[in-house]
Amino acid sequence: MSGAGDGITRRGLLAGLAGGAAVAALTPRLAGAAGPKTRVIRVESDRVWAGDARDPRVVAAMVDAGVMALAGASTPEAAWRRFVKPGMRVGLKINLLGRPLVYTAPEVTDAVAAGVIAAGVKPGDVIVWDRWKDHFGPTRYKFGTGRHGESVEAGGRYDGARVLKGSEGTAPIDTIAADRTDVTISLPILKDHGSSGVTLALKNVAFGCYDHYRSAHDNNCDPYIAEAYGHFVTVTRVPLIVMDATEACFDGGPRPADRGRLWRANTVYVADDPVALDVVGRKAIMAKRAEKNLSDTTRRCRHIETAIAKGLGVGDPSRIEVVTVRV
Numbered sequence: 001m002s003g004a005g006d007g008i009t010r011r012g013l014l015a016g017l018a019g020g021a022a023v024a025a026l027t028p029r030l031a032g033a034a035g036p037k038t039r040v041i042r043v044e045s046d047r048v049w050a051g052d053a054r055d056p057r058v059v060a061a062m063v064d065a066g067v068m069a070l071a072g073a074s075t076p077e078a079a080w081r082r083f084v085k086p087g088m089r090v091g092l093k094i095n096l097l098g099r100p101l102v103y104t105a106p107e108v109t110d111a112v113a114a115g116v117i118a119a120g121v122k123p124g125d126v127i128v129w130d131r132w133k134d135h136f137g138p139t140r141y142k143f144g145t146g147r148h149g150e151s152v153e154a155g156g157r158y159d160g161a162r163v164l165k166g167s168e169g170t171a172p173i174d175t176i177a178a179d180r181t182d183v184t185i186s187l188p189i190l191k192d193h194g195s196s197g198v199t200l201a202l203k204n205v206a207f208g209c210y211d212h213y214r215s216a217h218d219n220n221c222d223p224y225i226a227e228a229y230g231h232f233v234t235v236t237r238v239p240l241i242v243m244d245a246t247e248a249c250f251d252g253g254p255r256p257a258d259r260g261r262l263w264r265a266n267t268v269y270v271a272d273d274p275v276a277l278d279v280v281g282r283k284a285i286m287a288k289r290a291e292k293n294l295s296d297t298t299r300r301c302r303h304i305e306t307a308i309a310k311g312l313g314v315g316d317p318s319r320i321e322v323v324t325v326r327v
Contacts, residue, residue: 123149275313
């Protein structure tokens, strides 16, 4: 991948990580992880940025390191094969709503696409997508064929046969998720939301993969978010979530008005449990809000507790192990 000419390669970064204290400390915990706990991998680096641009090699190394840690695998290829297999059609569900200031970084998406393809998935069987065509502008995404041969396109066509029947209405699922891919890898952002408190893994699917009904935003988007996610996983699988927190939003989301609402968290989160990831992400946002002397908006995030009650994931902090990896 292209980037600053400092002689660092993606494989070199991973080799350095494998030989360092980070993995030495990490490996026993991963190997011995058992029982009811679920893991959320937090990958951080102080080398993400070169001025105002992300270094794609560093971001790619972060994504691979996170997937390796979650899978407990020694190589990126082996790790990615824990989540996708040759012959699968894979959707990468990005989030562009916060454009132009904050949206899933193309560097993160490129890294995930490369990992999926390295696992043996054909490039033409990978679709990078978001629901609204007009959300792609102004962003750095371009419709057509991506750098690894994946397709970049908008959704917006719905499967009338597979419809969420929520407590307040019905909502059809997007055909990319329902009919054109076998699994969805979700790529949300660490971001505040004025109504639901946060917009993370659960909401990226609930509002990003359905033609939602008018009252879906009522009551802080609850119970709609949990109902939609619960329906989604009866139609297709979400084996992996890679959350972009290279630059995150602590206020004014989902579409912040100025860069003063953002901070460079220099982090990528990797998980397979959307509830656990949202619990961890909510804590990070509330900590940043406290640092900025802003109110705690946890009470708005009631959709997470509803998702816990519906059995969509682990929400008890004592059962969530956050493993930090440094690249």
